Amino acid sequence: MDGTNYQQPSSMDIGQFTLKWDANTAWPELIEKSSKAFKLLYSINYQLWKIDDLAKKKAAKSI
Numbered sequence: 001m002d003g004t005n006y007q008q009p010s011s012m013d014i015g016q017f018t019l020k021w022d023a024n025t026a027w028p029e030l031i032e033k034s035s036k037a038f039k040l041l042y043s044i045n046y047q048l049w050k051i052d053d054l055a056k057k058k059a060a061k062s063i
Helices: 027-061
Strands: none
Touching: none
């Protein structure tokens, strides 16, 4: 995507995740699955932040 395009905002919402479980899911299973999902989404979020952070640092060095 071209960030210089005036029609494109500098910060874009590229989607969302929805996690759902059956209402009859046993509590221990729900805790286990939701914990795994949280860890995975946290990891994805960190990796996306890190890419952006490194790009900003690189751009700041080139100035």
